[in-house]
Amino acid sequence: MPQNTESYAALDLGSNSFHLLIASFQDDQLKVLDRHKDMVRLAAGLDENGNLSDEAQSRALDSLAKMANRLSSVPKTRIRVVGTNTLRAANNAADFMSKAEALLGVPINIISGTEEARLVYLGVAKDFAPGERSRLVADIGGGSTEIVAGNHVPRQLESLPMGCVNFSMRYFPNGEISEKGFKKAVNAGRRLISPFVEQYRGQWQDAVGSSGTIRAIGRIMDEQNLSDAGHITRAGMEAVKEQLLSADNVTKLDIKGLTDDRGDVFPGGFSVLYALFQELDIQAMHVSTFAVREGIVYDLAGRLHHRNDTRDQTISKLIQQFTIDSKQGDRVAALCEKWFPVIQTHCTTPASEAIELLRWGAQLHELGLAIAHGGYHKHGAYILTYADMPGFSRQEQARLSFLVLNHRRKPKPPSTLVYGVTPDWLLATLLRLACIFYRRRQTIPLRNDITLHCEMPDTLSLTLPASWMEDNPLVVADLEEEVELLKKGTDIKLNLQVSN
Numbered sequence: 001m002p003q004n005t006e007s008y009a010a011l012d013l014g015s016n017s018f019h020l021l022i023a024s025f026q027d028d029q030l031k032v033l034d035r036h037k038d039m040v041r042l043a044a045g046l047d048e049n050g051n052l053s054d055e056a057q058s059r060a061l062d063s064l065a066k067m068a069n070r071l072s073s074v075p076k077t078r079i080r081v082v083g084t085n086t087l088r089a090a091n092n093a094a095d096f097m098s099k100a101e102a103l104l105g106v107p108i109n110i111i112s113g114t115e116e117a118r119l120v121y122l123g124v125a126k127d128f129a130p131g132e133r134s135r136l137v138a139d140i141g142g143g144s145t146e147i148v149a150g151n152h153v154p155r156q157l158e159s160l161p162m163g164c165v166n167f168s169m170r171y172f173p174n175g176e177i178s179e180k181g182f183k184k185a186v187n188a189g190r191r192l193i194s195p196f197v198e199q200y201r202g203q204w205q206d207a208v209g210s211s212g213t214i215r216a217i218g219r220i221m222d223e224q225n226l227s228d229a230g231h232i233t234r235a236g237m238e239a240v241k242e243q244l245l246s247a248d249n250v251t252k253l254d255i256k257g258l259t260d261d262r263g264d265v266f267p268g269g270f271s272v273l274y275a276l277f278q279e280l281d282i283q284a285m286h287v288s289t290f291a292v293r294e295g296i297v298y299d300l301a302g303r304l305h306h307r308n309d310t311r312d313q314t315i316s317k318l319i320q321q322f323t324i325d326s327k328q329g330d331r332v333a334a335l336c337e338k339w340f341p342v343i344q345t346h347c348t349t350p351a352s353e354a355i356e357l358l359r360w361g362a363q364l365h366e367l368g369l370a371i372a373h374g375g376y377h378k379h380g381a382y383i384l385t386y387a388d389m390p391g392f393s394r395q396e397q398a399r400l401s402f403l404v405l406n407h408r409r410k411p412k413p414p415s416t417l418v419y420g421v422t423p424d425w426l427l428a429t430l431l432r433l434a435c436i437f438y439r440r441r442q443t444i445p446l447r448n449d450i451t452l453h454c455e456m457p458d459t460l461s462l463t464l465p466a467s468w469m470e471d472n473p474l475v476v477a478d479l480e481e482e483v484e485l486l487k488k489g490t491d492i493k494l495n496l497q498v499s500n
Contacts, residue, residue: 007033009074010296011067013100013108015043015086015142016165016265017212018060020067021293022074025301030126030294034070038063039261042086043143043165050091057096064103076106077352080300082119082292082393083110085143085163094419107420109393113159116292117146118310118390120210121154123295124288128208136204136280139291140164140213140272142265147196147276149203156199160192162275164213168268175250177267182245185268189275197279207282210291212262213269218287220257232285237277244270299391310391315360318389322370326363328441333362335434339452343426346457349399354427357396361403361431368404381405385415395420407431411489425490429460432486436478449499461495469498 012019022034040063045056071079087093087110097108111119120139128135132151139146142165149156171185209218209232217240221227226236243255250264258266276282302308319326336358347354368379384401392400398418405412406428414421437446447468453461462479469476479496486492 007074007078008297008300009071009079010293010300011071011079011081011104012291012293012296013042013060013081013083013087014040014292015084015144015163016041017142018042018063018067019291019293020070021297022070023294023297030297036067036070038066041142041165041265043163044169046086046090050089052086052090052092052096057099060096061099061103064100068103068105071104071106078300078304079104079106080296081106081108082116082296083108084116084292085113085141085159085161088112088394089143097419101420107395109395110419111393112388113144113146114157114388115390115392116141116144117148117157117159118154119295119299120146120292121148121150121157121295122298123290123292124208124210125152126294126298127288127290128286133205134203136200136207136282137288138207138209138214138273138276138285139211140209140269141211142166145272145276147193147200147280149200156196156203158196162189162192162272164265164269164272166268167271168265170268171271172250172267175264177244177247177249177253179245182241182267182271185271186275186278189272190279193275193279200280207280207285208288209273209285210288213266214273214285215287215289216258216262216266217270217273220255223257227284230287232273232287234277234283237274240270241274311356311360311389311396314389314391315363318364318367318387322367322383324364324366324369325441327443328366328438329363331438331441331443332365332431332434333359335437335446336362336430339430339434342452343430343454343460346454347424347426348422349424349427353396354424357399357403358427358431360400361407361427362434364400365404365407365431365435377405377408394418399424403428403431407435410485423490425486425492426454426457426460429486429490429492429494432482433462433479436475436482439475439478458491459493459495461497463497463499466498466500 006024007022009022017037017039020036024031024033040060042056042060045053047053101108121137124137134151137148141163143163145160145162147158148154167185171181218232220240221232221236222229226239227233247253253263340355344351367383368376371379381401381404384397384404389397395418398414398421402414414423449465451463483494486494
């Protein structure tokens with residue numbers, strides 16, 4: 001199938017449903033080319049041990065096989081696949097993801113709850129722009145609910161473990177509906193929300209909702225004339241609540257506007273929104289047609305066109321927050337970028353990602369100094385593994401953490417806890433060498449007759465002028481030690497050669 005090089009694709013592997021969006025841009029506005037949704041109920045497939053059942057995996061893979069066919073028209077560099085709450089939580093997520101990636105032909109990015117919230121806000125902001133008025137955005141998924149407050153940019157982001165699937169299973173087992181179960185669900189939701197009420201108070205003027213649950217409730221209110229078009233109101237919520245509690249099982253729900261595919265998770269989803277209205281004192285909520293997938297497309301387009309890449313903003317904030325010596329970081333980054341073409345074809349990391357990781361690793365390699373000088377590379381790596389980093393997936397954070405951990409001392413393999421992260425020792429070695437050459441923080445650029453060559457994927461040759469070696473005995477000693485460290489901890493062989 002011929003590829004549309006102007007198109008972008010976002011695939012959201014949600015806990016309740018999988019959503020595919022293929023779109024292009026016309027006058028900077030999103031133009032939808034194709035949409036597809038499958039109600040996969042992934043969260044319902046988690047057993048008591050936190051593993052995805054074979055049945056749930058089969059449903060998901062059947063869905064992805066169809067979506068892979070639709071994705072064949074989009075260049076792989078313009079496809080982003082995102083996994084959310086259930087894939088964050090499942091113990092055997094790696095087994096499923098390896099099968100899914102084989103079908104899709106592109107990697108799956110696991111994102112944190114706050115990153116999911118940021119992408120939801122980005123998508124909704126493009127659909128609903130109230131000028132200078134601040135907004136609260138709520139997105140109810142299958143396993144989590146994201147709430148974000150902000151204006152042009154998100155200011156307050158939270159992801160709470162309550163969704164239409166997990167709340168339906170927990171408080172309405174086997175589809176049974178009761179007032180007691182509803183009260184338990186709402187109270188559970190309010191308890192999860194309550195610690196953040198003060199943080200959100202006064203931070204918003206308009207409330208906007210996205211996702212299937214909220215759109216379903218909005219549609220019910222429209223068809224029953226319970227509120228103005230495109231709004232959910234408190235009075236409307238009370239009316240729908242009475243209709244919900246009039247049935248004793250989801251199979252007996254008779255609510256005008258509620259579709260059959262939404263019925264079995266409607267009690268849980270409605271309870272979550274009811275709790276949000278109660279605890280955050282929401283009087284009315286606009287309904288947005290955009291959600292996380294639109295946010296993914298806008299974010300991806302920004303990355304590819306090198307404008308508004310949130311990851312660069314995150315790096316800058318970390319540099320400021322931890323008072324990192326930015327000039328030293330830039331010196332190390334410049335040498336890494338100068339030598340990167342030498343190793344580019346031999347790296348296991350794709351070139352476009354590798355050069356960015358290398359630059360960010362150089363800029364953040366001294367991050368851990370804000371905690372302690374001893375073992376600061378370990379402290380920096382820990383922060384990068386566990387911090388909320390807007391724009392970054394868990395895999396990207398793990399790869400960046402690996403570089404910072406290994407910019408000095410004995411090489412250590414990356415954590416095996418994050419799926420899809422393998423060590424790229426050539427990248428790490430380049431960063432290690434750049435840090436050695438600029439250990440004295442000198443402002444003078446490295447001499448051009450100091451050169452690096454890569455004959456084979458595991459062999460680097462560093463050529464040093466004899467006169468320079470005589471003037472820099474401590475750096476030479478560090479390089480000689482580096483030869484031994486790499487030999488013991490990696491498969492990389494570093495040769496030091498002398499030129500006249």
